Amino acid sequence: MAGKTQRPSLLPEATLPQHSSPVVMAGRHRSLKVGGVTPFTATDYPGQLAAVVFVQGCPWRCGYCHNPHLQARTSDSPLRWQDVRALLERRIGLIDAVVFSGGEPTMDPCLAEAILEARALGFKIGLHSGGTHPDRLRSVLPMLDWIGLDIKAGFADYERITRIRDSGVPALACLKEVLASGVAYECRTTAHPDLLPEGELEALAVKLANMGVKNYALQVFRAVGCNDEALNTRSVRDYPSAALVERLSGMFPVFTLRKT
Numbered sequence: 001m002a003g004k005t006q007r008p009s010l011l012p013e014a015t016l017p018q019h020s021s022p023v024v025m026a027g028r029h030r031s032l033k034v035g036g037v038t039p040f041t042a043t044d045y046p047g048q049l050a051a052v053v054f055v056q057g058c059p060w061r062c063g064y065c066h067n068p069h070l071q072a073r074t075s076d077s078p079l080r081w082q083d084v085r086a087l088l089e090r091r092i093g094l095i096d097a098v099v100f101s102g103g104e105p106t107m108d109p110c111l112a113e114a115i116l117e118a119r120a121l122g123f124k125i126g127l128h129s130g131g132t133h134p135d136r137l138r139s140v141l142p143m144l145d146w147i148g149l150d151i152k153a154g155f156a157d158y159e160r161i162t163r164i165r166d167s168g169v170p171a172l173a174c175l176k177e178v179l180a181s182g183v184a185y186e187c188r189t190t191a192h193p194d195l196l197p198e199g200e201l202e203a204l205a206v207k208l209a210n211m212g213v214k215n216y217a218l219q220v221f222r223a224v225g226c227n228d229e230a231l232n233t234r235s236v237r238d239y240p241s242a243a244l245v246e247r248l249s250g251m252f253p254v255f256t257l258r259k260t
């Protein structure tokens with residue numbers, strides 16, 4: 001996800017308890033593939049102190065991705081879910097929520113099971129998603145308290161960002177699922193002037209407002225953690241213009257501009 005505000009910190013092996021795997025299916029253990037954990041953050045779930053679980057894998061290849069090391073899925077999970085869950089148990093009373101982020105958490109078939117286990121510990125559940133898997137998103141939405149959904153561009157133009165053909169189709173389906181669900185949400189766009197010129201950014205905002213989006217955040221591109229030098233070297237100092245920001249803020253009941 002480009003929408004998240006933290007990068008994962010891999011936990012040192014020595015800090016992780018060693019347990020045998022409790023779930024075995026067809027002779028093979030299956031659980032969430034976790035690439036990293038942030039044990040404490042105040043910025044990834046609005047108004048809540050949270051831990052963030054960074055799920056491994058993403059089918060898209062956005063140039064501005066802050067966690068490209070999480071895009072590929074490896075055969076084994078870098079961190080065992082059982083150990084992550086044990087960490088979460090030790091966070092009871094210290095944090096309010098667990099956020100599943102990535103990579104793309106809805107890519108993982110074990111997401112629902114992991115969410116239920118975290119919820120059983122008493123945590124609120126947040127999800128960061130790019131909108132890649134509408135069917136899995138629909139199945140987990142009833143388990144969520146909040147979702148941050150990335151909207152990368154006009155839905156016909158997603159390939160420009162994700163480098164994957166027709167990726168706007170599942171993204172649009174995911175947005176419709178979120179809006180229909182009643183789950184608290186934020187739609188957010190990471191915007192770079194070379195990827196989303198001001199005219200296209202405004203057209204996207206108009207479309208989202210017309211679809212019924214009430215909570216929209218514009219996150220201006222940050223070079224920190226981005227491997228794309230062409231994007232990194234372009235100045236975003238005057239982007240977007242103050243006039244456009246004012247028009248955008250008038251389109252949504254809740255509008256947030258994030259720019260550093």
Ligand code: SF4
Pocket residue numbers: 001002003058059060061062064065066067068071102103104130162
């Ligand atoms: S959708 Fe995937 S590739 Fe794009 S920013 Fe998010 S994690 Fe990175």
